[in-house]
Amino acid sequence: MSEKLTRFFASRWGIIVAGAVIGILAPLLQKLGNPPNMGICVACFERDIAGALGLHRAAVVQYVRPEIIGFVLGATIAALLFREFKARAGSAPIVRFVLGMFAMIGALAFLGCPWRALLRFSAGDLNAVVGLLGLAAGIFVGVLFLKAGYNLGRSTRTYTAVGWVMPALMVGLLLLLVFQVRVSDTGALFFSTEGPGSQHAPLLISLGVGLLIGFLAQRTRFCTMGSIRDVLLMGDTHLISGVGALVVAAVITNLILGQFRTPAFFGQPIAHSQHLWNFLGMTLAGLAFALAGGCPGRQLFLAGEGDGDAAVFVLGMITGAGLSHNFALAGRADSVVEGVQTVGGIGPYGMGAVILGLLVCIVIGLTMRQKVEG
Amino acid sequence: MAQTVDARGLSCPQPVILARSAIQAGKFPIEVLVDTVTSRENVRRAAEKAGCVVKVEELGGEFKLTLTRK
Numbered sequence: 001m002s003e004k005l006t007r008f009f010a011s012r013w014g015i016i017v018a019g020a021v022i023g024i025l026a027p028l029l030q031k032l033g034n035p036p037n038m039g040i041c042v043a044c045f046e047r048d049i050a051g052a053l054g055l056h057r058a059a060v061v062q063y064v065r066p067e068i069i070g071f072v073l074g075a076t077i078a079a080l081l082f083r084e085f086k087a088r089a090g091s092a093p094i095v096r097f098v099l100g101m102f103a104m105i106g107a108l109a110f111l112g113c114p115w116r117a118l119l120r121f122s123a124g125d126l127n128a129v130v131g132l133l134g135l136a137a138g139i140f141v142g143v144l145f146l147k148a149g150y151n152l153g154r155s156t157r158t159y160t161a162v163g164w165v166m167p168a169l170m171v172g173l174l175l176l177l178v179f180q181v182r183v184s185d186t187g188a189l190f191f192s193t194e195g196p197g198s199q200h201a202p203l204l205i206s207l208g209v210g211l212l213i214g215f216l217a218q219r220t221r222f223c224t225m226g227s228i229r230d231v232l233l234m235g236d237t238h239l240i241s242g243v244g245a246l247v248v249a250a251v252i253t254n255l256i257l258g259q260f261r262t263p264a265f266f267g268q269p270i271a272h273s274q275h276l277w278n279f280l281g282m283t284l285a286g287l288a289f290a291l292a293g294g295c296p297g298r299q300l301f302l303a304g305e306g307d308g309d310a311a312v313f314v315l316g317m318i319t320g321a322g323l324s325h326n327f328a329l330a331g332r333a334d335s336v337v338e339g340v341q342t343v344g345g346i347g348p349y350g351m352g353a354v355i356l357g358l359l360v361c362i363v364i365g366l367t368m369r370q371k372v373e374g
Numbered sequence: 375m376a377q378t379v380d381a382r383g384l385s386c387p388q389p390v391i392l393a394r395s396a397i398q399a400g401k402f403p404i405e406v407l408v409d410t411v412t413s414r415e416n417v418r419r420a421a422e423k424a425g426c427v428v429k430v431e432e433l434g435g436e437f438k439l440t441l442t443r444k
Contacts, residue, residue, distance in 0.1 A: 010415040084411050086435070091385060146391065154383030224388065233387065234394065238419065293385040309385070354399070360431050 002082055009219035012241055018213075018220040019242035023249025025209050026119050029067070032201035032255050037123045037267030038066055040213075041116035042296035043107035043285075046314070047321035047330075048197050049173065054188040055318065056325035060195025064177040066203050068300065069170045074165045075218035075304025077211070082219070087163030089308030091155040095364060096292055097311050100316020101323065102357035103288035103296065107323065108330040109281030109346045109354050110134070113296045114224035114289075117282065118243065122250035124261040125268040130275050134282030139228045141283075142290025145365035146233065150291070152368060155309055163306025166314065177203070196270055203226055218301045225286065225295035266341060267334050273344025274331070277354065281331070281346070284357045291364055327365015329353045377401045381428060382418070388414040390420045397424050397441065404409040405443040414439065 008014050026039030038044055044061070051062030079085040091339065108112050108155040110131045112120060117135065119130035173218035181189055192198040200206065216222070226238035254260040265273040272278070289295050292313050294302060299317075324330045346354070379396050381389035389408050396404045406421075408414050414437045418428050426441040 006411065006415075010419075063433070068407070083412075086410065088383070147385065151384065151388050155385065156383055221415075223386075231388065234390070234420070236420070236423070242440075 006082060006219070007187070009216075010221075012238060014220045014307040015222060015238060015242035016245040017042045017244030018216040018222045020249040021216055022115070022213055022222070023122070024247040024253050025213065026115070027123075027210065027250055027253040029201045029206065029209060029259055030259060032205055033199055034201050035196035035199040036119045036224065036259075038112070038116055038124060038196065038270060039119055041112050041119070042068070042071075042168035042300065043104055044111070044116060045347055046104070046318050047108060047324070050318045050321040051197060051325070052189045055189055055322035057190070058325040059190075059194050059197075061197040061325070062190040062192045063197045063200055064173055064189065066174070066177065066202070066207035067210040067213075068105070069174050069299065070207045070212075071214040071300040072166055072216070072304040074211035074214020075301040076214075078112050078215040078218035079305035083216075084089040085163060085306050086352035087158050087160045087304060087306040087308065088155040089162055090097050091309045092324075093309055093312040094369065095368065096313040097124070097319070098360065099163075099288040099364070100299075101320035102284045102311040102360060103181055103292070103313075104317040104320030105324050105353050105357055106281045106284030107192050107287065107296070108324045109350055110278050110285070111331045111333070112316075113285070115295075116296055117209040118224070118247055120268065122247050122269060123254045123259055124263040125271055126263050126265045127271050127273050127275070127278050130278045132280035135225075135286040136228050136232075137279070138283040138286025139225060139290045140232055141362075142287050142365070143229055143232045145369070146229075149369040151370075152291075152293075153370070155214055155307070158308065160306075163309050164312035165308065166303040167332065175206075214301060214304060217297060218305055221298070222301075223295050223298040225289040226298065228286075229290055266343070270333050272331050272344035274279070274343055277331070277346050277351065280354050280358070284354050284361065285367075287358065287361045287365075291361060293368055324353075327353070376403045376405045376440070379404060379406045381413060382407050384413075386398040386412065386416065390416050392426065393417045394420055395439070397421065397426060400442050402441065406441065407436060408439070409436045411437075413437075
């Protein structure tokens, strides 16, 4: 039975079901309170967690997002049920940390992870097209490195307890959230009272959706970066059929819920129309994901099933979110003040950081390609 | 003598890349060693797509896939 289910989830229908479920539930979460076009965003939600912990002090993006906790723990539950939980680590963790950091800096320049790019597109935000093209460009460069022998070396099996570190951290976050811990009036946890961080669906619903998606994604290996990579690398359309299902389901759900806007560039919710940096921000993110072997969602699911290296990537992303806001690297949304339209985007520090990130990723891609012994 | 590809501990998509280059080299049978179910399914799918017959054995939490030509 378990083997049959495993084969179903590994099949094309399995991945399509996973994509469709995400595509339906994410806009629903938005309806139930999550920020606009941000029913689910792994990068933004990790950034909100960084904010809640005080790792950055951008007052509008601070909340312990239960979806992230659910993604990790849902994957843990699935991996345990199907006897796939396996503690492993040791494949260049520090490089994965740096890749996670720059992936987040790139994603926050655009204002979203690949999942949110798909959700923004599915709600009529045309900047997402620019972002997705940038993502594909970054993955294309990553594929060139992969073809030239790039890899971060082998991980090895290790103590079971190593695999439990990330699930345990998530349980800790959940406890902090449930008990609304405040160490003092001016101390952590921080919860936004306005802005995107203040907008959220009810805790139990967010957590439940997170657990369900974590479970399905662990079984099906849903990965947005992998979907584009597999097409470019070997013409394999397995994963991208899940991504297609996500978009179709999200467009339909957004239309039903009245969340689809007339397609446009300027003034989209929590988005900017500074095209070049939307493109390059996601190029950086895509390249970093490709070099690390998974999109931010996939890294959470891997971390949930015992992959200590993916866990380090996640911590790199959370750190990157802190840096991104503390150093004013993140994108600012378009705005209209007294009838004057102002295009948002990133400032000079953000531009510098994106270029630095691209250079670092290229150095990593060029220098880490020791041939694997057969 | 089977050609062996040891892809244990390698992250996505390395096992598939190595299996594909072994298939392209064309010396069958090919044994691919992997240590996660994800890699097992990915290699199986890629090999079947390339026209191979795939036999899977589990060895203490790891997997050996034997690829032969149809």
